[in-house]
Amino acid sequence: MEHKHFQTLLVHGEHVLDSATGAIAPPIYPSSTFAFKSADQGAELFRSPLDGYIYTRMGNPTIDILRNKIALLEEQKHGLAFASGMAAIHAILVALAGSGDSVVISDTVYGGTAALCNRTIPNMGIDMRWVDCNNPDEVEKAVDKTTKLIFVETPANPTMKIIDMKAIADIAHKHGIYLVVDNTFQTPYLQKPKRFGADIVMHSATKYLGGHGDLVAGLVTCDDDDVFTELYRVVCDIGGIISPFNAWLLLRGIKTLHVRMDAHCKNAMKIAEFLEEHPAVETVWYPGLKSHPQYELGQKQMTGPGGVIAFEVKGGKEAGKIIMDSVHVCTLAVSLGDIDTLIQHPASMTHSAYSKEDLEKTGISPGLIRLSVGLEHPDDLIEDLKQAFKKAGG
Numbered sequence: 001m002e003h004k005h006f007q008t009l010l011v012h013g014e015h016v017l018d019s020a021t022g023a024i025a026p027p028i029y030p031s032s033t034f035a036f037k038s039a040d041q042g043a044e045l046f047r048s049p050l051d052g053y054i055y056t057r058m059g060n061p062t063i064d065i066l067r068n069k070i071a072l073l074e075e076q077k078h079g080l081a082f083a084s085g086m087a088a089i090h091a092i093l094v095a096l097a098g099s100g101d102s103v104v105i106s107d108t109v110y111g112g113t114a115a116l117c118n119r120t121i122p123n124m125g126i127d128m129r130w131v132d133c134n135n136p137d138e139v140e141k142a143v144d145k146t147t148k149l150i151f152v153e154t155p156a157n158p159t160m161k162i163i164d165m166k167a168i169a170d171i172a173h174k175h176g177i178y179l180v181v182d183n184t185f186q187t188p189y190l191q192k193p194k195r196f197g198a199d200i201v202m203h204s205a206t207k208y209l210g211g212h213g214d215l216v217a218g219l220v221t222c223d224d225d226d227v228f229t230e231l232y233r234v235v236c237d238i239g240g241i242i243s244p245f246n247a248w249l250l251l252r253g254i255k256t257l258h259v260r261m262d263a264h265c266k267n268a269m270k271i272a273e274f275l276e277e278h279p280a281v282e283t284v285w286y287p288g289l290k291s292h293p294q295y296e297l298g299q300k301q302m303t304g305p306g307g308v309i310a311f312e313v314k315g316g317k318e319a320g321k322i323i324m325d326s327v328h329v330c331t332l333a334v335s336l337g338d339i340d341t342l343i344q345h346p347a348s349m350t351h352s353a354y355s356k357e358d359l360e361k362t363g364i365s366p367g368l369i370r371l372s373v374g375l376e377h378p379d380d381l382i383e384d385l386k387q388a389f390k391k392a393g394g
């Protein structure tokens with residue numbers, strides 16, 4: 001039966017009841033290897049490994065439920081699951097580009113992505129070209145015959161800069177190359193990049209899709225059969241596969257994505273409004289606030305503002321440090337998308353791989369704080385921040 005609403009898809013999706021037992025939870029198959037019925041069948045499977053199961057790095061029934069589910073949610077044909085978001089990004093880059101090729105990448109991305117693209121990927125002979133993806137002319141200028149794909153993150157970690165996916169997709173497609181969108185901050189519940197021209201969508205599923213801070217995982221979706229074949233080759237060759245247990249945890253988390261995201265958005269909106277009014281706060285960047293420089297674009301691309309807020313306090317890094325050391329309800333920790341509210345300092349933590357110049361250029365100032373708003377009562381979070389601001393003199 002066709003599911004009319006996304007929420008129903010989240011709860012049911014691909015998984016069908018186990019016909020033998022009626023179990024509603026999907027089974028976990030921890031098996032690393034799978035017995036062949038005969039030598040001929042084993043040999044046949046090695047010719048077409050996705051027609052059955054050989055070895056978990058190459059395919060696993062629990063992981064397959066997850067692969068199909070994320071493909072369904074992102075409205076794409078293929079899904080792939082990885083051991084982490086970084087393994088997913090690495091796979092995309094090395095599957096689609098090689099020595100002598102170039103990749104155009106948004107100048108504001110997660111610090112780990114920046115580290116990968118500044119160190120490991122250039123060592124493979126791939127030229128990474130960093131551009132302000134809000135400036136289509138700059139993007140257009142960076143693309144040439146060697147360019148294989150454009151990679152963007154929207155909203156971007158940590159500044160909440162929003163990229164116009166349709167504008168960048170048009171440039172990519174004019175040149176016959178792919179647009180890859182990191183949809184970690186929004187999830188398919190709040191943003192469907194394919195509808196704006198993205199060819200490949202990826203997630204750090206460690207964040208909202210898992211949602212509970214108890215797993216590390218990455219997911220990728222695409223429509224193109226050749227792209228899928230290349231990505232599958234990389235999973236098999238490099239081995240950055242998700243474990244069956246983490247795939248199962250992720251499937252469990254995804255079932256409540258809509259409920260959690262609605263609550264994250266509601267809490268974050270309340271806290272963003274509080275921050276915007278507070279005298280200790282210089283600036284707030286949250287896509288739900290009309291003061292966000294790309295508020296209108298966000299309204300077009302996203303069905304909700306998400307749960308991450310970036311803000312700058314008066315007194316810069318020193319005041320920020322006092323605030324982060326003074327919170328009791330918020331937890332001073334990296335990551336985002338958890339049920340716990342997490343607070344951290346991008347310039348010295350998640351984005352410490354950025355050079356001083358790049359931090360400055362992309363607006364990751366010394367006083368910038370990133371807050372991933374969790375599911376505690378918002379009034380408790382506001383009281384916590386208030387007392388922390390007071391300690392910092394605000």
Ligand SMILES: Cc1ncc(COP(=O)(O)O)c(C=O)c1O
Nearest residue numbers: 084085086110157184204206217
């Ligand atoms: C937007 C974004 N993409 C990718 C990653 C990397 O994912 P992982 O930590 O699961 O490897 C992160 C991690 O914070 C992220 O925030």
